[in-house]
Amino acid sequence: MHNSSRRGFMGKAFGAVAGVGVVGSLVAMKKTWDPLPSVKAAGFTTLDMSIYPEGELITEKWRGKPIFVLKKTAEMVASQTESQKARDVVVGDSHFMIAIGLCTHLGCIPGYNAAEKSFLCACHGGQFNWAGEVTKVPPPRGFDIPPFKIEGNKMILGEAGPEYQAMKDSGVTL
Amino acid sequence: MKNKEPLILVVVVAFTLLTYWLVEPFAHSQMHKHVESQNFAYADLAPIIKTGDAANGKALVTGAAACIGCHSIAKDGVPAGMDAVTAAGSYGVNPPDLSNAGALYDPKFLADLIKNPAHALNVAHKFDAAKGQMHPMIAFAGAGGDIDQEVADMVAYLQSIAVKADELTPKMAFEEACGRCHTMKYENWTQLGTKPEFKFEKESLAYDIKVLEYQEALTKYMGKLPPDLSMYFRSRNEHFLSTFIENPQSQLAGTAMPRVGVTAETAHKVIEHMADAGDTKRHERESVGKNVMIFIIIFAIFALLWKKQVWRDLH
Amino acid sequence: MAHFTKATSVKDWLNQRLAIEKVEKVMASEYWIPKNINFLWAMGMVLAITFTLLLVSGIFLLMYYQPDVKDAFYSVNYTIMRDVDFGWLWRHIHGVAASVVFLIIYIHMFTGIYYGSYKKGREMIWISGMLLFVTFSAEAFSGYMLPWGQMSYWAGMVITNIFSLGGLHMDGLVEWIRGDYVPAQAFLTRFFMLHVLLLPLAIMGLIGLHFAALRIPHVNNQDGEEIDFDAESKKYLAGDKAGSKVMRFANDFMSKDMMVVGIYLIFFFYLVFFQYGFALDPVNFDPADGLKTPAHIYPEWYFLWSYEILRPFSVNIGLMAFGFAQVIFMLLPWLDRSPNAVPASRRGAFSIWFWLLLIDMIVLTAMGKLPPEGIFSTIGLVAALAFIVLWIALPFITMNEKKA
Ligand code: HEM
Ligand code: FES
Numbered sequence: 009m010h011n012s013s014r015r016g017f018m019g020k021a022f023g024a025v026a027g028v029g030v031v032g033s034l035v036a037m038k039k040t041w042d043p044l045p046s047v048k049a050a051g052f053t054t055l056d057m058s059i060y061p062e063g064e065l066i067t068e069k070w071r072g073k074p075i076f077v078l079k080k081t082a083e084m085v086a087s088q089t090e091s092q093k094a095r096d097v098v099v100g101d102s103h104f105m106i107a108i109g110l111c112t113h114l115g116c117i118p119g120y121n122a123a124e125k126s127f128l129c130a131c132h133g134g135q136f137n138w139a140g141e142v143t144k145v146p147p148p149r150g151f152d153i154p155p156f157k158i159e160g161n162k163m164i165l166g167e168a169g170p171e172y173q174a175m176k177d178s179g180v181t182l
Numbered sequence: 183m184k185n186k187e188p189l190i191l192v193v194v195v196a197f198t199l200l201t202y203w204l205v206e207p208f209a210h211s212q213m214h215k216h217v218e219s220q221n222f223a224y225a226d227l228a229p230i231i232k233t234g235d236a237a238n239g240k241a242l243v244t245g246a247a248a249c250i251g252c253h254s255i256a257k258d259g260v261p262a263g264m265d266a267v268t269a270a271g272s273y274g275v276n277p278p279d280l281s282n283a284g285a286l287y288d289p290k291f292l293a294d295l296i297k298n299p300a301h302a303l304n305v306a307h308k309f310d311a312a313k314g315q316m317h318p319m320i321a322f323a324g325a326g327g328d329i330d331q332e333v334a335d336m337v338a339y340l341q342s343i344a345v346k347a348d349e350l351t352p353k354m355a356f357e358e359a360c361g362r363c364h365t366m367k368y369e370n371w372t373q374l375g376t377k378p379e380f381k382f383e384k385e386s387l388a389y390d391i392k393v394l395e396y397q398e399a400l401t402k403y404m405g406k407l408p409p410d411l412s413m414y415f416r417s418r419n420e421h422f423l424s425t426f427i428e429n430p431q432s433q434l435a436g437t438a439m440p441r442v443g444v445t446a447e448t449a450h451k452v453i454e455h456m457a458d459a460g461d462t463k464r465h466e467r468e469s470v471g472k473n474v475m476i477f478i479i480i481f482a483i484f485a486l487l488w489k490k491q492v493w494r495d496l497h
Numbered sequence: 498m499a500h501f502t503k504a505t506s507v508k509d510w511l512n513q514r515l516a517i518e519k520v521e522k523v524m525a526s527e528y529w530i531p532k533n534i535n536f537l538w539a540m541g542m543v544l545a546i547t548f549t550l551l552l553v554s555g556i557f558l559l560m561y562y563q564p565d566v567k568d569a570f571y572s573v574n575y576t577i578m579r580d581v582d583f584g585w586l587w588r589h590i591h592g593v594a595a596s597v598v599f600l601i602i603y604i605h606m607f608t609g610i611y612y613g614s615y616k617k618g619r620e621m622i623w624i625s626g627m628l629l630f631v632t633f634s635a636e637a638f639s640g641y642m643l644p645w646g647q648m649s650y651w652a653g654m655v656i657t658n659i660f661s662l663g664g665l666h667m668d669g670l671v672e673w674i675r676g677d678y679v680p681a682q683a684f685l686t687r688f689f690m691l692h693v694l695l696l697p698l699a700i701m702g703l704i705g706l707h708f709a710a711l712r713i714p715h716v717n718n719q720d721g722e723e724i725d726f727d728a729e730s731k732k733y734l735a736g737d738k739a740g741s742k743v744m745r746f747a748n749d750f751m752s753k754d755m756m757v758v759g760i761y762l763i764f765f766f767y768l769v770f771f772q773y774g775f776a777l778d779p780v781n782f783d784p785a786d787g788l789k790t791p792a793h794i795y796p797e798w799y800f801l802w803s804y805e806i807l808r809p810f811s812v813n814i815g816l817m818a819f820g821f822a823q824v825i826f827m828l829l830p831w832l833d834r835s836p837n838a839v840p841a842s843r844r845g846a847f848s849i850w851f852w853l854l855l856i857d858m859i860v861l862t863a864m865g866k867l868p869p870e871g872i873f874s875t876i877g878l879v880a881a882l883a884f885i886v887l888w889i890a891l892p893f894i895t896m897n898e899k900k901a
Contacts (some may be wrong), residue, residue: 019748022755029481039582040557046580054381088423126227161607187535192603194537197859204863205798207774212867213793234622267809368575413574417782426871460782463578468585471770478766482759489752495738496532 057099065120065162066093074109092139094180107140109150153181217425217432222446226292232331234338246325257281257343270396274403284341291443296322303440355451368412369459399438404438415460440485517757525747531731535837539757540605543632547598554591564689569645570784593769596776597801614641614717617626620830621710627827629703638693647791653680663812721839801865809878832891835898846894
């Protein structure tokens, strides 16, 4: 048998050391694929909540994603169920529906029908109501809510304030 | 048969080193003249012999000497007379805020600057009074008393309000000493300060236009736009930067850049800030470098031991 | 169709389909290497490792590099050097490896010349090696354009101007190469394509050819000895490992290869982390400016000798001399008229020729970088003439060489 083509003890030891080097460089390679610090730093958006008209859906942008902002009308506020209240975002004395405007099924942007006050996702027919709850499958849950923090009239997206934390803890959003 | 490998190795290494020496250290010594550092002694400037009185200096700076006609002193609540762009329009460059001048600049330099700006700045060749070309900063001709005492007082005042040397960060040193003429894009620095983040592109473009207006005035004044310094730490070496800051004419005869008159310590901080911008990862490079070297040496030792084992049977 | 039986193991399954055992023998365990060779024969492996380093680091640079004249400099110096985790590491590895690879290539070439390893059936190894040298040169040059710094721009300007061929005034050709009147967007994008696609493909193909060319003649040895590989390998396989004049490539010679690679990597990584200035020229950290030539422009060190052959003469003669220098190494197997494939030390006049050529090329390299003034231009001129004279003299020197 070819003896020297088989690795002896030192051959295996050398292979192990080389393997450590390969693993080390894989770690560096993995980190090279990570999102850049400049991408992560761009993760905050500040919204002035005093400018939104009632009952109209406005789309903002945060981390490249659409953010739905709907200032609720007085009737909407009055008619809110318990579960809808749980998703309600209050700034000053205005009530808002704030959500990441991507369908929780596979990420298309649902369209808002102002007359029906509901969202329809064209991709696979999912539906949501004006409060952001899912009303028709396939989407598994209501709209996700982006981390937010309320500071006076302003809302900072990307930072988790107490109101957001409460929603997260109670499972209203993922 | 005797082993020729050590001899071969010596020959290969010797020729490699010879070539390296010729094309690197030797060639560069022939291409660039060597400028000796004077350690920021500013030997051509007269030392301050009088002991300054800060209170009197304050009265002069804010009064008779009329410094605050052009300069702001944020520390003492003296605002700027006009915004930076307008100021650049009238003087060519925005006159600096004097809050930290006492910490940034050499006292001898400050004294000389007050009495004869073009001389201290080493730009006398650019201003010819006979042709009506005056340095935008008006020389202080005395407030009636002993001019040397008055200047010493003003310097003492500036030193009394300035930050302590250890509170002067590299970033501050760069921005205050160099940042009115040079941008540093990779640090988001423009001649008008750190560019804020704007939500709307319109606001961002409006800011850029203000910067361009400032730069236009500056270009007219300097003859060309001072370069962006983001990568200067790597495109020039540390010795060049330090001797250039000390006396620009020594490295680039005829350059429009004035002598800025910073202390050795300020210059050191300025260069450190340039390193933070242009060679951000230098500390990481060193620590990763050390670990890789240790690993590679172990790798080589194991390779050697493996070779020894395999070759035992071959002889 | 071949006859397939139920496999007894994964290895057997593969073996029936891919003949892996056979391949392994041909390429590794029964690829026979003479024992009387020194560490200079490990340079090929060192080159393969260096190329791998270039390839891997290049792939990571490619993920963030932007081949756009407005963004290229920023993408290299801001995004890669500051923003990307370990981006600086890939760039330093890539830049240093691109420079060091030429040092190893030159050592490899001069080893070949010294031991006469381009003769007696080894002509194809030499030719494929020279083609690798030429493609590597093109690869390095095209890569040097990419950061779009001052040296990139002005090297691009000067080198493409060579193609106007002096008195022939082929300005149309120069513009065709650039796709513009000056190096600009079209130029950068096409050199980017060459650098990351066409030339690496060519290099990989040529490496394959180079290895294939080695398999039949086997490598030479340091004593110019004619070895009967069949007889010697039988002896080895019969168990007389110590008595045989040959050894296996794997693991016998490979373990030595790895030892040399280990020592080389110590040197290499030292350069990457602590002494990289020679490979990442400071001047190239100034962004390209088409209205301002840097005070001193010079090619990377590995092009200096041929650059210096161009420089001391008037345009047309300079270009001819330069063209001569580019092709002459390729013709070495035919310019050397002696059949002796033995070390230069045993070849009389050829030995002197060898050392003179080496020293002359080092002198040319040095003069190529120094400012072309005073004594330096005189030395450069003499060295350039000496280079030409040496090659013209080679056939006459070797014609009458005695059988060694
Ligand atoms: C397939 C293999 C390769 C890929 C994908 C690749 C990719 C790249 C990229 C994207 C750049 C621009 C970034 C930078 O400048 O640092 C670059 C630069 C460069 N490459 Fe490559 N490269 C490869 C192989 C090579 C080889 C074999 C050589 C030389 C023999 C080489 C020499 C250079 C040089 C000299 C630079 C400029 C380095 C600098 O200034 O930092 N490359 N390469
Ligand atoms: S993505 Fe909206 S329903 Fe499928």
